[in-house]
Amino acid sequence: MEERREAERRRGEEMRPPPPEWLLQHGLHRTNVDAVHTGECWAAxxxxxxxxxxxxxxxxxxxxxxxACVHRRPDTTLGILD
Known part of the structure; x- marks a missing residue:
C-alpha cells in the first residue's frame, strides 16, 4: 500500500506542468494589474x-x-530599468 502511494506521488510530480516564468498579479477587478512577478516569487x-x-x-x-515585484525584481531580469 505504501509503495503504491509513493509511486502515485512520484507520477503526480512528473506530470505536474512546470511553473510559469512570469506572473501578473491583479487587484479585485481583473483589469487592474498590481504587479509583475517572476514565476518563482514567493509573494506571488x-x-x-x-x-x-x-x-x-x-x-x-x-x-x-x-x-515590478520588489522581491524578485522582474524588471531587472528582463532588462527593463527606469
Missing part, C-alpha cells in the same frame, strides 16, 4: 489573484508602468 505564490503570462506580456506590462 501567496496571492490567488495572479495569472501566468508570456515574457512579452510581462515586458509590456512593465513598459505600461505596472510596478
Amino acid at each position: 505564490a501567496k496571492s490567488r489573484r495572479r495569472r501566468p503570462v508570456t515574457r512579452q506580456q510581462a515586458i509590456e506590462a512593465l513598459r505600461q508602468q505596472v510596478p
Whole structure:
C-alpha cells in the first residue's frame, strides 16, 4: 500500500506542468494589474489573484508602468530599468 502511494506521488510530480516564468498579479477587478512577478516569487505564490503570462506580456506590462515585484525584481531580469 505504501509503495503504491509513493509511486502515485512520484507520477503526480512528473506530470505536474512546470511553473510559469512570469506572473501578473491583479487587484479585485481583473483589469487592474498590481504587479509583475517572476514565476518563482514567493509573494506571488501567496496571492490567488495572479495569472501566468508570456515574457512579452510581462515586458509590456512593465513598459505600461505596472510596478515590478520588489522581491524578485522582474524588471531587472528582463532588462527593463527606469
